[in-house]
Amino acid sequence: MSPDLLRNVVDALPSGELERKLATGRPLRVKLGVDPTSPDLHLGHTVVLGKLREFQDAGHKVVLIIGDYTARIGDPSGRSKERPAASGEEVDANAKTYQAQAFRILRDDPDSLEVRFNSEWLDMPMESLFRLARTTTAAQVLERDDFAKRFKANEPISLLELLYPLMQGYDSVAVKADVELGGTDQKFNLLLGRDVQRAYGLPEQAVLTLPLLVGTDGVKKMSKSLGNYVGVTDPPDEQYGKTLSLPDEAMGEWYRLLLGRPPDTGASPRDAKRTLAREIVARFHGPEAATAAEAHFDRVFVQRQAPEEMEERTVDGVDNELVHLPAVLSDAFGLSRSEARRLIQQGGVRLDDEVVAQPDVAAAALDGRVLRAGKRRFVRLRLRAAV
């Protein structure tokens, strides 16, 4: 087999299974399931998607399952009210953007890609659900590490959550998956998919798990809720800056998982990271955007200057009339006036390069100047004579 398909793979289970399937010579159906609970993909998702792409390139067929049904039910994980079930429109919209973003990595052609929605088969009669539910015991599901922990700690586990792995397994039945991919956290679910397939008299899928990419904090896995992610659709400047904030220790892993190669041996950490950031931006926005993002970063964060382009804000007032800056800041950056006042007190507000000491400033002193809050927020002021 092509050794490439196992590059970066953590588990390939059962051992030798993928090889046996590849040896048949027929194109394999390689499944990935995603719940469109959030519209945005981040770099962590691209690790698995990249592997799918390798399968496509090797002549296999990727079956991308959009979990519109599972997402609609909503993640039931305890915790009262915070996660309401996504509405139908939301899910549909997310599914669309999700696909569009996934196609930045996957090849979008009917021979090597099939996109399915699991509402197609999961919206099933009770009777069918019973059949599915009979395939697995409570003990089996409770073995899963996170359930086991919660169970032990007397934390709530809803029945619906227990059903989740089964539904995911049924997806494999419905699309007759030969292989299913997922992050290492999916190992249990992927393996359970085999049991479900067997119960339905189908050949069992091979299971491949891929490493979870650490987030920009270098410690926890990348996830939107932890805020340590670099989004596929983030603007170039954001992608570049977020990547540079990655701790040096995590750089090797990002190189391996995202670029498929180690950092240049001669390069300093600084340069290696800049290269990494540039390549990431280039992948999603093109090389020119990458160059521009780097220039922007140097200008704003290394040289501490205002960016070349920024939004403008009109301020009413003439001559020596005093303008209340907290109001302007609040308007421009969405702060409350109290927050803005505190910012000023803390020396976090500048006009051009001068720290603003007083909340009220003469109107004449504002026109054309750059109002800056902290390191990252800028706005150019334009004076307009009050009517």
Add this chain to the structure above:
RNA sequence: GGCGGGAUUCCCGAGCGGUCAAAGGGGACGGACUGUAAAUCCGUUGGCUCAGCCUUCGAAGGUUCGAAUCCUUCUCCCGCCA
């Protein structure tokens, strides 16, 4: 069905009649520093017409000079026993 525990500011979590806009941690934000939006250190973190005032502690009532803290009802959540 019975018994018990709980709902606090962005999150977790202390408070259990006044000294509470409410400890502590996380996060976020600002400052210093830096190759960095990292790390570290310092500070801030309900709103406002800001030395004062207003609105918060699941909801609605009540007791009290005074309630996040006590009482009543309600809503929701969790565990245990069956």
